[in-house]
Amino acid sequence: MNTKKKAGAGLGQLLIPLVALGILIVFNLFRDLGFFAISMRVNNSGNIVLTGNLISIIDSASELAIIAMGMTLVTAACGGQDISVGAVGAIAGAVFVKILQGMGAITVGSVLLGLLLCCLATILFKLFNGTLVAVFRIQPMIATLILYSCGRSIAYWINGDATPQLNSPIISSIGMTIPGIPIPTPIFAVLLVGLLMFLVFKFTSLSLYTQSVGINAGAARLNGINPTLIKLLSFALLGVCVSVASVIGVCRLGQLNHKTLLVDIEMDAILAVAIGGNNLGGGRFKLSGSILGAYIIQMLTTTLYAMNVAPVNVKAYKAIVIIIIVVAGSPVVKSKLTEFWNRTRSVRQTKELSKRGVS
Amino acid sequence: MQDDIVLTMRGICKYFPGVRALNNVDFTLRKGTIHALMGENGAGKSTLIKVLTGVYAMDGGEIRIDGHEGPIVIHSPQEAQHYGISTVYQEITLCPNLTVAENMFIGRGSGRGVDWKGMEKKAGEMLNNLGIPARPRQQLGSCSLAVQQMVAIARAVDAECKVLILDEPTSSLDDKEVEMLFGLMRELKSRGVGIIFVTHFLEQVYAVSDQITVLRNGELVGQYDVKDLPQVKLVEKMIGKDLEDLSGIKNNAPAGSENDVFYEADDLSSSESRPFDFHIAKGEVNGFTGLLGSGRSESVRAIFGADPVTGGTVKVDGKQVKITKPLDAMKHGIGYLPEDRKRDGIIADLSVRENIILALQVIKGMNHPISRAKTEAFADEYIKALNIKTASTETPIRSLSGGNQQKVILARWLLTHPQYLILDEPTRGIDVGTKTEIQKLVLKLAEEGMSITFISSEIEEMLRTCSRLIVMRDRKIVGELTGEELTQEQVMKTIAGGEQ
Numbered sequence: 001m002n003t004k005k006k007a008g009a010g011l012g013q014l015l016i017p018l019v020a021l022g023i024l025i026v027f028n029l030f031r032d033l034g035f036f037a038i039s040m041r042v043n044n045s046g047n048i049v050l051t052g053n054l055i056s057i058i059d060s061a062s063e064l065a066i067i068a069m070g071m072t073l074v075t076a077a078c079g080g081q082d083i084s085v086g087a088v089g090a091i092a093g094a095v096f097v098k099i100l101q102g103m104g105a106i107t108v109g110s111v112l113l114g115l116l117l118c119c120l121a122t123i124l125f126k127l128f129n130g131t132l133v134a135v136f137r138i139q140p141m142i143a144t145l146i147l148y149s150c151g152r153s154i155a156y157w158i159n160g161d162a163t164p165q166l167n168s169p170i171i172s173s174i175g176m177t178i179p180g181i182p183i184p185t186p187i188f189a190v191l192l193v194g195l196l197m198f199l200v201f202k203f204t205s206l207s208l209y210t211q212s213v214g215i216n217a218g219a220a221r222l223n224g225i226n227p228t229l230i231k232l233l234s235f236a237l238l239g240v241c242v243s244v245a246s247v248i249g250v251c252r253l254g255q256l257n258h259k260t261l262l263v264d265i266e267m268d269a270i271l272a273v274a275i276g277g278n279n280l281g282g283g284r285f286k287l288s289g290s291i292l293g294a295y296i297i298q299m300l301t302t303t304l305y306a307m308n309v310a311p312v313n314v315k316a317y318k319a320i321v322i323i324i325i326v327v328a329g330s331p332v333v334k335s336k337l338t339e340f341w342n343r344t345r346s347v348r349q350t351k352e353l354s355k356r357g358v359s
Numbered sequence: 360m361q362d363d364i365v366l367t368m369r370g371i372c373k374y375f376p377g378v379r380a381l382n383n384v385d386f387t388l389r390k391g392t393i394h395a396l397m398g399e400n401g402a403g404k405s406t407l408i409k410v411l412t413g414v415y416a417m418d419g420g421e422i423r424i425d426g427h428e429g430p431i432v433i434h435s436p437q438e439a440q441h442y443g444i445s446t447v448y449q450e451i452t453l454c455p456n457l458t459v460a461e462n463m464f465i466g467r468g469s470g471r472g473v474d475w476k477g478m479e480k481k482a483g484e485m486l487n488n489l490g491i492p493a494r495p496r497q498q499l500g501s502c503s504l505a506v507q508q509m510v511a512i513a514r515a516v517d518a519e520c521k522v523l524i525l526d527e528p529t530s531s532l533d534d535k536e537v538e539m540l541f542g543l544m545r546e547l548k549s550r551g552v553g554i555i556f557v558t559h560f561l562e563q564v565y566a567v568s569d570q571i572t573v574l575r576n577g578e579l580v581g582q583y584d585v586k587d588l589p590q591v592k593l594v595e596k597m598i599g600k601d602l603e604d605l606s607g608i609k610n611n612a613p614a615g616s617e618n619d620v621f622y623e624a625d626d627l628s629s630s631e632s633r634p635f636d637f638h639i640a641k642g643e644v645n646g647f648t649g650l651l652g653s654g655r656s657e658s659v660r661a662i663f664g665a666d667p668v669t670g671g672t673v674k675v676d677g678k679q680v681k682i683t684k685p686l687d688a689m690k691h692g693i694g695y696l697p698e699d700r701k702r703d704g705i706i707a708d709l710s711v712r713e714n715i716i717l718a719l720q721v722i723k724g725m726n727h728p729i730s731r732a733k734t735e736a737f738a739d740e741y742i743k744a745l746n747i748k749t750a751s752t753e754t755p756i757r758s759l760s761g762g763n764q765q766k767v768i769l770a771r772w773l774l775t776h777p778q779y780l781i782l783d784e785p786t787r788g789i790d791v792g793t794k795t796e797i798q799k800l801v802l803k804l805a806e807e808g809m810s811i812t813f814i815s816s817e818i819e820e821m822l823r824t825c826s827r828l829i830v831m832r833d834r835k836i837v838g839e840l841t842g843e844e845l846t847q848e849q850v851m852k853t854i855a856g857g858e859q
Contacts, residue, residue, distance in 0.1 A: 205720050205728040208713060215708045222665055222695065222703050223771075224686035224721040283708050342375070343416065 013277035013284075016329040017292040020275070024299050028306075035306060040182065045172060050182045053302055061298035062186035063245040066193050067265055068272035068290040070234075070241030076214045077234040078133050079282030080140025081270045082126070085242050087151020089262035092122045092246035094158035097166065097256045106168040115247055122246070123239035125151075130235030134228045148266070155258035165255045175251030186248045190291075193244055197237075197287055210234060214282030268297055275325055296325070365390045365425040365521050365553040366411075366444075372419035373406050373577075378750050380406040383420070384579045386572055388522060388553040390425075393544060395556045395564040395585075398574035399597055399790030401748055401760035404557055407574065408524055412439045412446050425521060443521035447511045447528060455500030455507075459486070459493045463514045485513055489546055492539075505536030509543050516547060523547060524555045529563055530788075541567045559790070561590055573597055598792040610644055610802055610826050620677075621810045622662070622693070622779050627671030629661035633834050634671060637662065639779065639810045644801060646813045646825040649854055654834035655814055656698050659781045662812075663688045663695040689722050694772035698783040698814070700761070704768045707757040711749050712738035714756045715770045722775055741770035746796070762789035769797070779810040786815060798824050818850050830854055 028035045038052035067085050074082050096118040103110040125147060132143035169179075177184050201207045209230050212220040217227040249261050274280055275296055276289025300321055304314045327333060366388040373381040381403045388394050398404050409415045411422065413433035421430035424442050433439050436446070453462045460482035482495040491509045493502050499510060508528055516523055525544070529537045544554055544567055556568055564571065564585070571588055573580040573596045580596045588596075619640045628634040632654055639645055647655035660666050664682045673682050675691045682688045688695070697703035706714055716734045723729065729737075738752040745766045749759055756767055765785060772780055782801070786794040801824050805811055815821050821828060822845055830838040830853040838853040 203728065204725050206725060208709075208717070208720060208728075209725055211709060211713075212706050212717065215706045216702075219697075219703050219706055222663075222685050222697055223718050224684075224689045226684075226686075339416075343418070345374075 013286050014289055014292065016277055016325065016334075017275055017289055017296060020325045020328075021292060021296050021299070024296065024303060028303055031303075032306070035303075043177070045169070045176075045179070047177055047179045048182055049177050049184070053306060055184065057295065057298045057302045059184040059186055060302075061294045062184075062190045063249050063262060064265060064268050064272060064298065065190045065291050065294035066241045066245045066248075067238075067262075067269045068276075068294045069193060069197055069287050070238030071269040072273050072276070072278055072285050072287055072290040073210060073234040074140070074238050075270075075273050075278060075280055076282055076285040077210045077231045078140050079214055079280075080133070081266075081273070081280065082129055082144045082235070082238060083141060083266045083270075084125075084129060084144040084147035084151055085238070085269060086262045086265045087148050087155075088122060088125045088239075089242050089246040089249065089265065090152045090155035090258045091125060091158065092118045092243045093250045093256050093261045094155040094258055095121045096243075096247050096250055097164050098158055100166060101164065106166065106170055108170060111170055111174070115243070118247060119240055119243040122243040123236050126235040126239030126242070127232060130232040133235070134231035152258050155261075159256060159258065163255050163257045166250070167254060171251045171254055175248060175254065186252070189244060189248055193241060194287070194291065200237075201287075206230075206233070211283055211285065215284070268294075271322065272297055275322070275329070277329055297322075363390045364388070367423045368407075368411065368420065369423075370420040371407065371410060371417055371422075373403075373410055373415060374418050375750070378577075380577050381410065381417075382577050384574065384577070385582075386579075387582065388555060389570075390521075390553055391548050391551045392569040393548055393554045393556055393567055395558065395568040395571045396574070397558075397564065397571055397593065397597055398580075399762070399792050401576075401763065402574040402597070402790075403577040404574055405526075406577070408446070408526060408555070408557065411522075412436050412444060412524065440519075443519045444524070445515035445520050445522070446524040446526065447508070447515050448526050453499055453507065453511055453514070455498070457499060458495065459497050459499050459502070459510055460495035462499050462510055463495075486510075489513055489543055491543065503536060505532050505539050508532065508536075508540060512543060512547075516552060520552060522553050522555065524557070526557045527559065528556075529558060529560060537563065559788070561593065564593070565590065594791055597790070598795075610805070610824055621675065623674040624662065625672045627661050627673060628669045629657065629666040630669060631666045632657035632661045635661075635836050637829070639812060641778075641810055642805050642808045643827065644805045644811045644813055644825050645827040645829060646815070646821045647829050647831055648814070648818060648821055648850060649831035653831040653854075655831050656783055657834070658831070659695065659783055659812060659814065663693060663781060665695065665697075686721065689718060689775065692776075692778035693781065694718070694775055694777035694779070695781045696765075696768050696772060696783060696785055698787075700765055700768065700787075705756050705764050708755055710753045711742070711747070711756050711759070711767055712752040714767050715741055715774060718771045719774045737774055741774060745770055745773075745800075762793035765789055765797075766793070769800075773804075777809065779812075780804070781812045781814075783814045784816065785813070786817070786820060794820070818847055822847065822850070832856065 035053050038050055038054060040048055041051045043049050071081060071085065074080075096114045099114040099117050100106055100110055103113070129144050129147060132138045132146075133140050173179070174185055209220070209225055212223070212225055213227045213230045220227055246262060250256050270280070272293030273290045275293035276286060276291070278285045278289055300318055301314065304317050309317055364387060366386075368384065368386040371381050371384045371386070384403065384407060386407065396404050396407070406415065410417045411433070413435045416434070422433065423430055424444070427442065431442060433442065433444075439446075454465070457465065460479045463482045463485065464478050479495040486493055486495065489509070491506065491513060493506050493510060499507060502510070512523070512525070528540060532540060544556070548554060556564070558564060568585050570582060570584055571593065572582045573593065575597060620638050621641045623638040625636055626634040627637065635658060637658070647658055649655050657666070661668060664684045664687055668683045673680055680687070680691055682691065685695070706717065709717075712734055715738045716729060719737075720729055735752060741747070742749060742752065747759075747766045747770065748763050756764055759767065769785065785797050798820065801811055801813060813821060813824050825845070826841065828840045828845060828850060829836055830840065830850065832854060837856070840849060840853065
């Protein structure tokens with residue numbers, strides 16, 4: 001028996017999201033070729049930028065894609081989701097703006113410092129969630145419900161009722177485009193966070209630890225892993241993701257609105273994790289799946305708007321498509337498909353065997 | 360079809376990716392017989408049963424059952440039941456908080472209201488007829504496991520039942536309960552039901568069966584009448600080679616000398632165990648024995664730091680060290696194979712490769728990942744060395760048979776090259792062949808200088824492998840046996856409190 005080759009072909013985790021994305025693209029190709037048109041345009045600040053639906057999809061999904069990565073880690077390690085990412089994102093935005101205001105002038109240095117401190121604050125809030133989950137063993141959804149409810153109030157306390165404006169080329173460089181570079185900056189942020197994650201997984205065995213803890217925390221502990229630490233770490237990394245996403249969100253608008261910043265993003269992030277084929281009960285995960293999931297969600301929204309669906313109806317149509325994707329990726333359908341695949345395979349094997357005269 | 364044959368399976372084939380689970384297997388069941396289905400883990404017993412009950416679709420072959428012209432195809436357990444094939448599984452799948460009668464009839468009948476009176480009356484008759492000591496209105500949970508098992512059987516055998524499959528029905532019963540269950544099996548047999556009996560216990564096969572079918576590696580070895588197949592021959596057929604006499608395995612090394620001690624604990628206690636003293640020499644194999652709950656597992660867990668350590672001093676290689684959590688123990692060269700493989704051992708969804716390298720990776724630390732190529736090489740090496748049957752290194756460990764899962768966990772610890780390995784019930788629930796392999800391996804490792812603590816419920820196994828036995832009762836060490844004292848009788852006496 002060959003022990004080297006991959007286990008039976010099976011169905012890769014990414015198959016369903018890739019097919020979904022493929023169908024969306026093909027659908028749009030037939031609907032309107034112009035949907036994919038990309039052109040150069042001069043924007044309000046006088047920069048030459050790329051525009052078009054594709055660019056706008058990839059650009060606007062940035063916050064979601066970044067948070068979805070963090071959510072994937074928490075899901076894998078804790079077997080549950082953090083529903084406070086949007087609310088804590090508002091806190092992060094408030095901290096970022098407060099620091100910039102405190103520093104007076106907006107310079108590259110002050111922005112970096114703001115980002116750093118905002119990152120630290122977010123990590124602290126996420127560790128609060130993490131402690132409830134990992135140390136006190138509270139269900140993630142209940143534990144994170146606390147900040148989900150009060151996060152936006154905290155953001156309000158930090159910054160008062162005002163919707164402070166940030167007017168600076170540096171801010172619009174982060175939220176929109178850097179002069180001279182036609183691609184929106186948030187896209188680079190996704191690449192950067194993705195690259196960082198990739199490097200972390202490449203140069204540590206965090207992935208093995210996280211999956212072990214998510215699948216069987218007791219056995220992981222008997223193999224010397226500290227499950228509490230791993231769970232806290234997943235929340236801390238989610239904190240980093242949330243703070244980056246939040247800073248992008250603030251810079252995109254050039255203002256902070258604690259009521260609308262990253263609002264409802266928790267549900268889309270969980271959805272992205274699920275569409276990406278990750279088990280919401282923890283364990284095995286693929287970050288690339290969740291990122292794909294984020295872009296699928298955004299592409300779906302943009303497609304619906306491009307079809308002139310009224311904004312009030314968009315969510316309903318979105319729901320229908322998502323039901324189809326989630327059911328197609330469900331364990332029941334997957335196992336049926338795998339069974340079908342194996343059956344055709346074994347029939348082939350039988351034929352080959354009888355050809356060789358073995359059976 | 361011959362008159363007294365109720366079921367024939369011909370040329371059954373079943374493939375899984377990379378594995379031929381069943382290859383051209385025949386099986387014939389006669390009316391009113393008890394037919395034992397034997398084989399090691401991974402021999403294909405469960406697969407054959409699952410094909411017969413419609414859980415798996417077969418890839419080739421045919422099934423015929425009495426009363427139906429021509430071959431039949433079974434798509435689901437419900438369909439199997441329709442053909443008169445009923446199964447009672449190892450784990451009791453009834454509802455303990457319902458009454459016996461409710462359990463027997465739940466999910467049956469018209470679905471338009473329940474005739475409670477009639478149901479209880481009918482249940483009472485059935486229990487009476489089959490000689491099952493339970494009352495219809497009794498809560499099922501209040502019955503002994505054996506009676507629950509019998510109720511499950513009563514539920515399975517209605518008037519239509521021609522074939523009854525019992526999958527490891529005795530694994531959680533004591534001797535008396537097993538006898539009760541056998542009584543019921545004989546009763547059903549006299550009514551003409553054909554019974555397929557799957558079990559690991561050889562004695563039970565000979566106590567109750569009429570015929571034996573042996574499978575090995577997914578192939579049929581043969582079908583025999585019990586009287587023609589003595590026990591030794593049966594084991595030979597199952598393993599496929601002449602059984603090297605188990606009694607040939609014997610640890611002849613003297614109990615470890617006091618001055619070559621590797622690990623030593625004074626007054627060690629944990630949240631789960633009372634203070635105890637313990638030591639093990641290099642190259643020594645010793646064991647903790649005692650009844651279930653005597654504290655033997657808790658003691659070794661304390662040594663490994665698996666439960667919070669509450670007191671005592673520990674010396675490794677003569678130096679005092681602190682072992683308060685598993686990682687401490689691992690860093691001092693101690694490995695621990697836990698008692699409950701499913702709960703504490705395997706990481707079910709991870710691959711065989713990942714399960715093998717886990718402990719070594721953790722010892723190296725998260726920031727020093729072992730390269731993919733290296734992990735593959737390690738996995739290949741140990742899959743070969745321990746003869747682990749798996750489709751590939753990337754197969755999830757949960758799809759392996761119990762014995763092979765255990766070997767993976769063993770490989771995980773051997774890969775860390777421990778100086779002291781604790782094996783808690785390494786042979787539980789695994790087949791004879793693998794048991795023998797593991798016992799041999801233990802002695803070989805000890806010869807190479809590894810210290811090993813071996814725990815097993817089977818005293819014979821411990822007598823073969825250990826040169827010193829620590830006997831526990833009521834969470835206290837009550838005796839230590841070495842040399843000439845290592846006899847079954849002496850161990851029993853000490854466990855029971857032999858001095859009186």
